[in-house]
Amino acid sequence: MTDDEADGESESDRELHPDDDPYVLQGRQPHPFWAESVAEQILERVADDSDRDPDDPIVIKGGISPSGVPHLGNMNEIVRGYFVAEALRERGREVRQVFTADDRDPLRKLPRKLADLDGNVVDLGDVNAGALGRNLGKPYTDIPDPFGCCDSYGDHFSNLIERSAELLGIPVEMVSNTELYESGEFEDVTRYLLENRERAREVLSHYQDKVDEEYVPFNPVCEECGKITETVTAVNLGEDGTESGEATVEYVCTDMEAGDQTIEGCGHEGTATLREGKLPWRFEWPAQWQVLDHEPFGKDHAEGSWPSGADVARNVLEIEPPHPMAYEWFTLDGEPFSSSEGHVIMVQDALELLEPETLRYFFTKDPSKARDFSIEHLDQLVDEFDRFERIYYDQQEADETDETIAEAAYPPVVRPAVAARFDEDGDPVADPDPESVPVVDAIRRAQANELVDGRFRDRVRLPYTFAAVLGMTDDPDLREEIARRECHLPSEAPEWTVEFALARVRRAREWARRTGNEFDYELKRTEMPDVDLDPETEAALDELADFVEEGRDPDEIQGEIYETAKRHDLDIGEFFGVGYRLFFDDDEGPKLGPFLAKLDREFVLARLRREG
RNA sequence: GGGCCGGUAGCUCAGUCCGGGAGAGCGUCUGACUCUUAAUCAGACGGUCGCGUGUUCAAAUCGCGUCCGGCCCGCCA
Numbered sequence: 001m002t003d004d005e006a007d008g009e010s011e012s013d014r015e016l017h018p019d020d021d022p023y024v025l026q027g028r029q030p031h032p033f034w035a036e037s038v039a040e041q042i043l044e045r046v047a048d049d050s051d052r053d054p055d056d057p058i059v060i061k062g063g064i065s066p067s068g069v070p071h072l073g074n075m076n077e078i079v080r081g082y083f084v085a086e087a088l089r090e091r092g093r094e095v096r097q098v099f100t101a102d103d104r105d106p107l108r109k110l111p112r113k114l115a116d117l118d119g120n121v122v123d124l125g126d127v128n129a130g131a132l133g134r135n136l137g138k139p140y141t142d143i144p145d146p147f148g149c150c151d152s153y154g155d156h157f158s159n160l161i162e163r164s165a166e167l168l169g170i171p172v173e174m175v176s177n178t179e180l181y182e183s184g185e186f187e188d189v190t191r192y193l194l195e196n197r198e199r200a201r202e203v204l205s206h207y208q209d210k211v212d213e214e215y216v217p218f219n220p221v222c223e224e225c226g227k228i229t230e231t232v233t234a235v236n237l238g239e240d241g242t243e244s245g246e247a248t249v250e251y252v253c254t255d256m257e258a259g260d261q262t263i264e265g266c267g268h269e270g271t272a273t274l275r276e277g278k279l280p281w282r283f284e285w286p287a288q289w290q291v292l293d294h295e296p297f298g299k300d301h302a303e304g305s306w307p308s309g310a311d312v313a314r315n316v317l318e319i320e321p322p323h324p325m326a327y328e329w330f331t332l333d334g335e336p337f338s339s340s341e342g343h344v345i346m347v348q349d350a351l352e353l354l355e356p357e358t359l360r361y362f363f364t365k366d367p368s369k370a371r372d373f374s375i376e377h378l379d380q381l382v383d384e385f386d387r388f389e390r391i392y393y394d395q396q397e398a399d400e401t402d403e404t405i406a407e408a409a410y411p412p413v414v415r416p417a418v419a420a421r422f423d424e425d426g427d428p429v430a431d432p433d434p435e436s437v438p439v440v441d442a443i444r445r446a447q448a449n450e451l452v453d454g455r456f457r458d459r460v461r462l463p464y465t466f467a468a469v470l471g472m473t474d475d476p477d478l479r480e481e482i483a484r485r486e487c488h489l490p491s492e493a494p495e496w497t498v499e500f501a502l503a504r505v506r507r508a509r510e511w512a513r514r515t516g517n518e519f520d521y522e523l524k525r526t527e528m529p530d531v532d533l534d535p536e537t538e539a540a541l542d543e544l545a546d547f548v549e550e551g552r553d554p555d556e557i558q559g560e561i562y563e564t565a566k567r568h569d570l571d572i573g574e575f576f577g578v579g580y581r582l583f584f585d586d587d588e589g590p591k592l593g594p595f596l597a598k599l600d601r602e603f604v605l606a607r608l609r610r611e612g
Numbered sequence: 613g614g615g616c617c618g619g620u621a622g623c624u625c626a627g628u629c630c631g632g633g634a635g636a637g638c639g640u641c642u643g644a645c646u647c648u649u650a651a652u653c654a655g656a657c658g659g660u661c662g663c664g665u666g667u668u669c670a671a672a673u674c675g676c677g678u679c680c681g682g683c684c685c686g687c688c689a
Contacts, residue, residue, distance in 0.1 A: 023617075027629045065689060105689060209686070257687055281689050303616050303684035328617065329682075336682080365625085370618060370682070380624050380638055387637070399636085401626075469650045486651050519650075562647055573648060580649090588649055 014206045019045065020310040022302045022326035025368045032401045033408040034366055035080075039087035042294050042323045049320075058093050060085050060294045061322070062172075063100035066140055066157030068111035069121060070164055071344040072373055073298075073330045073337045078161075079363040080296040080327055082170045086412035089445075097172050100288055101161065103154035104139045104178045104278040106228040107132075108258040111339055116147050117159060119348030137227035137256055137263040139278070141178040154178065164347035168356055169416025169436025177284070181275050189287045189317065190274045191247055193217045194235050200316050204282055207308035217283045220272035222253040222265070228278065229253045229265060247274050281305060286313040292322040296367070302326035327367035333374055345373065353378055353511045355504070356436045357417045358385040364409040378511055382464035389414070393457055411452055415439050418456050419448045421500070426451060428496035431503075460501040462488050464508050468519035469590055471509025478598050479505060485554075485594060521584050525603065528612050529585035537578055538610070540568040545608035548596060558593025582607055 029037040046052060062077030064070070078099060085095040110132055115121045124132070127146040132153075135143040140154030150156040158174065165172045180186045193200050197217055205211040216232035234250040249272055253265035279287055286309045289295075297306060306324060313321040330337065337344055350359050353375070362381060365371060374380075390396035391403055392410035416436035423429055426447065439445050462470070466488060470479045479502055483489045489498060512520040533541070547560045565575035579596075580589040589595070596604050606612055 026617095029629085067689080102689070108688065207685085285689090299617065299683050300689090301684085305684095305689080307684095326617080331682095368617075369625090372624080374624080377623060377638090383638065384624075399626090402636085463651080466650050482650095488651070521650095559647070576648070590650065592649095 014307070014311065016307055017310060017314060020307070020321055020324065022297070022306050022324040023368065024323070024325050025366065031404070031408070033087075033364070033405045034368075035083035035087045035364070036408050038084045038294070038323070038325055039091065042084070042088065043091065043093075045323055046293060055094070057096045058085075058088055058293045059096045059098060059291055061098045061100060061288065061292050062296060063102055063288070064161070065102035065105040066154050066161060067105070067107070068157060068339045069113055069115045069344050069346060070157065070161045071337050071339065071346055072332070072350060074161070075164060075168075075347060076296065076298065076327050076330070076363070076367070078165050078170055078172055079168065079360065080325065080367055081294070082168075082360075083364060083409070083412055084294060084296075084325075087408070090408075090411075097170070098175055098292075099161070099165070099172045100175045100177055101154065101158040102177050102281075102284070103141045103152075103158060104181055105281075106137050106139055106256070106258075106263075107135055107143060107153070108263070109136070109261065113339060113342040113344070114146060115160060115346065117149055117156070117163065119160070119163075119346050121342060121344070121346075136258070137225075139178060139221065139228060141176070142221070142226055160346075166438075167347050167351060167434065167436060168360060169420070169434075169438045171438035171440050177278070177288075181278060184275055186279070186287060187247075187274050189290070190218060190279060191237065193279065193283055193287070193316070194247070194249075194274075195237060196316060197235070200283065200312070203311050203316050204308060206311070207282070207304075216249065217280055218249055218274070218277055219280060220249055220251045220270075220277035222251070222268055223270045223272065223276070224268035225253060225266040227253065227263065227265065228256065230256055231265075233269075248272060249274075249277070282308050283312060285309045286317055286319075286321065289313055289317075289319060289322055294325070295322045296325040296327055299326050299328055325367065328370040331370065331372045333376060334372055345375075351435075353507050353514070354382065355417065355507070357414045358382055360413045360416075361385045361388060361409075364405075364413060375511070376515055376517070378515075379464045379468075382508075386461045386463070389461070411449065414452055414456070415445075415448045418451045419444065421496075422451050422455070426455065428455075428500075430496070430499055458494055458497050460489060460493055460497045462501050462504050462508075464504065464511075465519050467504040467508035468512040469521060470502075470505045471512060472521035472523055472584070472590065473599075476502065481598060482590070482594070518588060521586060521589055523583060523599075524585050528607060528610065529581055531578065531581050531610070533578065533610075536568045537570060537575070540564045540570060540575065541578070541582075541608050541610070543567075545605050548601070548608065549605055551601075552597070554594035554597040556593075557597050558591065561593055582610075 024038060024041060025034050030040050031037045042058065046058065060081040062081050064074050064077055081097055085097050088095045110124060110129065112124050113121050114124060114127055132146055141152045143153035145151065145153055145156040147156060150159055158176065162174050200217045201211055201215050216235060218232060219228050219230055220232065222229050229251050231252045231254040232249045233252055236248045238245045238247040251270060251272060253268040255265045256263045278284060282305055285305060310321040313319050332343060332345055335343055358381065362373065387396055388406055389410065391398045391406040416439060419437040419439045420432040420435050421429055439448050462483060470482060473479060480498060489501060544560060544564050548557060561575065562572055565572045576592060577587055579592050580586050583589065
């Protein structure tokens with residue numbers, strides 16, 4: 001039966017097929033941009049496949065179980081595939097990008113944080129934890145949505161993932177595993193695995209010690225309590241004279257180990273069809289590979305389920321596994337993402353701080369290196385993106401590698417943003433909503449490309465930290481004036497680019513506010529901050545007020561601040577400090593003279609005279 | 613315990629495959645812009661390339677060992 005045990009084969013004896021090494025970016029690469037390299041690797045494999053029509057679309061997949069808050073790390077499953085897809089499309093290939101929601105997986109433990117459809121994170125306690133707790137062990141799609149807005153828990157979080165992809169303008173076909181089971185699409189492969197369960201067992205036993213003769217690669221859903229069960233007592237494939245002819249399994253609803261917890265079974269003994277259950281993950285994953293060319297996956301899979309899945313695919317299902325790519329994980333401010341501790345950031349959150357193109361840019365970096373998404377240093381990421389963009393437009397010196405990367409990676413990064421910002425006639429749209437639009441058909445794509453290399457070249461990016469400083473005032477005209485004065489807005493800038501440039505202020509301001517960093521200026525308009533002033537300083541302030549009252553221009557006021565300080569024998573730096581204290585309750589601030597000149601006179605005079 | 617990935621300037625990273633000059637941006641400091649702070653320009657400071665060892669005329673790069681971080685090797689996904 002299990003003669004493999006006799007030959008003592010162990011996992012290390014099980015050689016990985018040369019095509020199945022998931023570290024595909026090791027060693028010499030044909031292109032400095034990783035997605036181009038992966039695309040070429042895929043094309044090589046597709047070309048080697050003789051019974052494949054070169055006109056067939058290439059299929060790229062990603063997938064996770066919709067178990068909770070989908071964070072930026074989870075988005076690797078979609079965004080990494082997107083860049084490969086785009087590289088292939090650039091080579092004239094049709095590509096389908098698919099995302100499987102592994103939503104028949106059982107809920108194994110209660111997450112501590114959930115998120116509503118708008119991406120607001122809430123504590124478990126706020127959404128009736130008790131009701132959720134009764135559903136441990138059930139498939140996500142059989143659990144009521146704690147927010148009551150979707151058909152199930154699984155649907156809720158699948159929707160959230162789908163929404164994240166939409167916000168990034170990435171076209172993905174969402175596929176529900178539960179639907180694949182219920183519609184019968186998984187029935188043939190399930191039946192095949194049950195028919196060949198000895199082979200399945202033999203292969204998997206190289207990877208999992210627990211696999212013994214009793215092992216059946218199918219977990220029915222208990223008809224009594226609704227939980228996924230693990231104990232199949234008989235398999236009836238319906239060939240040997242059953243009345244219905246339908247394949248079934250018999251099971252006992254036993255306890256399930258989930259980490260250090262046990263989810264109790266109800267003891268029910270029943271019968272299930274092949275649509276009323278699920279394949280164990282190590283088979284379910286390869287079962288999804290029937291028609292598939294590429295799949296990126298996290299490093300957690302690279303040494304575990306990927307090698308066994310590839311083996312199952314080749315030696316049980318007799319199909320070729322997709323071209324793999326293992327990616328390293330992201331950290332958030334130096335710490336691992338943790339849904340349960342609420343240490344997460346979703347696309348929705350990130351887009352409050354960054355333009356979508358900048359967020360897409362983050363995913364163009366080498367997937368084989370772990371990367372930190374640092375809120376604190378977000379200005380660095382934005383600066384880097386701005387540089388990357390200038391390199392594409394030849395507005396910035398760079399070495400050949402950076403130029404080659406920008407040339408390949410910039411169009412897919414920016415195309416969804418450009419598609420959102422210009423209408424079908426190629427005219428700019430003010431304040432586009434959404435900000436990213438998937439570019440699918442060839443005509444729209446050509447048009448978007450034309451805009452990227454045409455009108456969009458005029459775009460203006462305010463430096464992120466400068467944009468944060470502009471956030472100190474809510475007055476759009478004042479923002480624009482300051483930006484112009486500091487030469488961040490060229491005088492001949494087209495109308496749309498001004499609005500475009502200033503749109504960054506909202507996000508940069510939010511970043512400064514959230515981190516409370518040195519760019520977090522806020523004009524204290526309603527209340528005067530506490531100041532402790534000596535008489536000399538008070539006299540100086542009064543003089544300055546009189547000067548301002550005469551209606552001087554910005555530079556004169558700036559100069560007068562110096563002169564006033566000198567006249568009263570005050571340290572210039574300290575006198576500026578007093579100004580920042582009075583207006584911002586801070587040690588630092590914008591260039592004071594021009595700023596005071598632009599504010600309404602009444603307020604400035606009253607504040608300089610400490611009248612409120 | 614075994615395997616895999618990563619560990620290069622304060623920060624973010626490129627360079628490691630095919631050995632020969634240690635790099636970029638940001639930050640910091642200094643100076644300029646006739647007057648600090650967010651702009652721009654010029655310059656400077658800054659790294660025993662985790663550590664050790666071997667091979668080599670020559671090692672961030674190749675071998676071996678070791679330390680740190682993460683992942684996998686039970687279950688689950």
